[in-house]
Amino acid sequence: MKPLNQVLLHPDNRVGVDFKRWQRHGGGQGLEVALLEEPESLIGMIRDAGLRGLGGSGFPTFRKWEFVAAERDTVEKYLICNGNEDEPGTFKDCILLEETPFQVIEGATIAALATGVSRVVFYINPDQEKSLDAMIRAVEEWESTDLYFAVSKKMKRPLSYLVKASAGHYIGGEETAAIESVEGKFPFPRGKPPFPARSGVHGYPTLINNIETLANVPHIICNGPTWFRELGLGEACGTKIYCLSGDVLYPGAYELPMGTPLVELIQTYGGGMLLGKGLKAVFTGGPSNTILTPQDLDVHLDFDSVQERRSSLGTGAMIVVSEGTGIVKRVTEYVDFFAASSCGQCPPCKTGTYYISMLLGKIDTGEGTQADLDSLVNLCRILPGAGRCHLLDGAVKVLESSLYHFMDEYRRSICN
């Protein structure tokens, strides 16, 4: 079997808003199986399959489900299907929403069955107008199908779906910020605890899963955990949509076995480096991560293997940078992005990202001094962990890692 696009992005799946065609190609079978199972056994299957959060955290999905399922003393439960993706270099959720909307709805519905959720919110970035439009039409169609009625019958109440445009801010993708946004407020991240599984939207238990995670669910239920585990390479399970961008010949979204080596992704699927230039660095999982360098080309792209290289897989975005690209400028751009995206409620993040961005800007335009560089190094020590969410940590992480790998370049950029 060819490794490329076996499951989520299989050509048969990519039918857009066309329920009948989707069903003809086997859509809905996962849900039919799920309707016959007890919630506990559904969660068990997800546990056995080893499905992890594909929005960047890699947190075991079944745990989240267990927490929410355990909350029995409540009138409502919410599921937020997180499609806010706003990070540079990430473009997988929009493909899933636009081309396989029913696959996502099916996954969300199974999650609702397993955890007793009564309200499903599809939380989508407003900049992705096509995704929003596709989901609105798909949900409308879905609500008139037999499958939907069967689900409501089993749950003994109608399952409600809402397609909601998110705030469009990067920070709106953070779990608790998403909850605020769904409540109609500005997406300020909340402090934890209480965790969303206990008290989320309007104080009700809330499950938050990434779109790609949910899209995997029907296939696991339909084909079984063992099938899913075997899709991955080595210890890793399932497949992953890698968003390859930057200086490669064929950028794009590639669904490959989880744990595919970076070199294979770049050379085999990306067609190699553009103009045959050398590889300088790879920003993994968007810019909020540690940079990979040519020594890391052999790394297997799964959560644990990437973690061993002091980096993390994140959303699966791989921004490839060739030799000749200024790392200082790149990092400056990314930190500018974080500075502009900070919600401003935690002073260390608000001033910290601004300050880093200003210092980097100075160094990038040739006006920085050694003192500025020293300040950056210092800030990398004192800032992490000072914010409610991980935005500040992300900004520092990319800066720290670029300082670690490319200090020479920073030194060359400062004026004497």
Place this chain on the structure above:
Amino acid sequence: MAMQGIPYSEALRNYSVKTFREPAGEVQEPEQLLRSFHPDYYPGTTVTLRVGVNRGDACHHQLAEVLQADARIDEADLAGAAIRETDVLVIGGGGAGCAAALVAARAGARVILTTKLRLGDSNTVMAEGGIQASIEKDDTPQMHLDDTLRAGHYRSDRRLVARMVADGPDVIRWLIQQGMQFDLDKYGDILLRRAGGTSANRVAYYRDYTGLEMMRVLRESVTNSNIEVLDYSPAVELLSNEEGHCGGAVISSLKDYSYTLVKAKAVIVATGGIGRMHINGFPTSNHFGATGDGLVLAYRLGAGLRDLDSFQYHPSGLTWPQHLAGTLITEGVRSAGAYILNGQGERFVDELETRDLVSSAILRECAEGRGVEVGDDIRGVWLDTPGLELRNPGTLAARFPKLIQLGKRSGIDLYHQPLLIYPTLHYQNGGVVIDENGCSSVPRLYCVGEVSGGIHGKNRIMGNSLLEIISFGRRAGAHAAEKSHRRGHKKVSIEHVSNLRRELTLAEMPMEKQGPALFPECAKFENDSDYDGLRRNRKGRP
């Protein structure tokens, strides 16, 4: 190979012998004339584009070469580049750029105007004949629309033409408000003359340097506004944001060879035409900087282009003496009543036909051996200035001072000897596809003036270009300013350049040539230390 023409002295004898000139009738089978003699139809002039949004379209081969060239810069060049931010960035310091910048600035936007040479170094100042606007009482915008569409062989975008002709009267009012002068009659009304291929007197003018007068006031207005002008700073690449929208430009300074990233919420490209590419080897009436940079920049970012195989050859370009070859002689001279005569001293075409037909007729006369031959393969036909002066005494001095100046520079006495003319590459009919606000198909990228396409179809009539630059310049300026309160860009880069390189690689195209050209082939800076920065610019990285 064209037949030998009639030698200069013999042709001059033929000219002076004849006293009565029989009018030439209507052009028989105009389509046939164009197909046989217009340079757009020369065999082998067009190729098919292989990369970009217009892939598969016909395009002149010289233009295709720059549209499919590699970029001048890559990311490494931008390390250490200064960064500026503004609301509206205008690229180009001609009439369209100035009009757009003025309107945007007056609407409250922060504006930077960057120009490759100096403010006002443009084809606008070369425009002599005048500006069209239906302001006479027996004329209507509808007639103006009809004339424009007909002259363009019905290949124009009707929406755009309708906007432009409706703007006409207000454009004249606006220009007068800025301080522009027009030639007036004794009652103070604006004098009008007729353009070739039109049905009414509709061209307002000032002597025979209308464009120069227009540029004078625009330049003064810009200088006296809060618009920041960057001289000698060509744009070498546009910037794109994550969604592929336009987010500014990379500006290269010719003074010290440094790049600056100007981030802007909207970019107005008004870089003019491509005359200095000397399409089909023709001389050109265009200024030194007309190298089609804007077309290349916009195309790379994904803006659609149109009519890339259609150019205008102005019938009356001076062809002798050789050092002035290509210099424009205004259509106003023909409009005032000057004849065009072949080497036998005969009229061969209605002088007020559309430009493409008159040019084709001149090329036919030369090809069929009735042209005047000066040697070295230089030939042309007569422009009968003595005849004009004979029929309307005093006209030359009163209305064509620039032409008299040109006569002095050529060493030809206009009052007694006709000028030798030959078609000169004058205008790019096509360009970037725009809507009525000047927006291209790339969000936040506006294109106005000669760089835009769709208004003139396959042939432009006199005076419509000056109208177009002000009409659409103002529209783009106002629209860009209105939208400039939008959120800024999250991140801008030259990522689209990678897309270009990707496409070139996949199409197996050579990547030796770099674009945009910035300067014509004839520009030789190699030995001039004053142009150190420029030289390095031309070669790429130092």
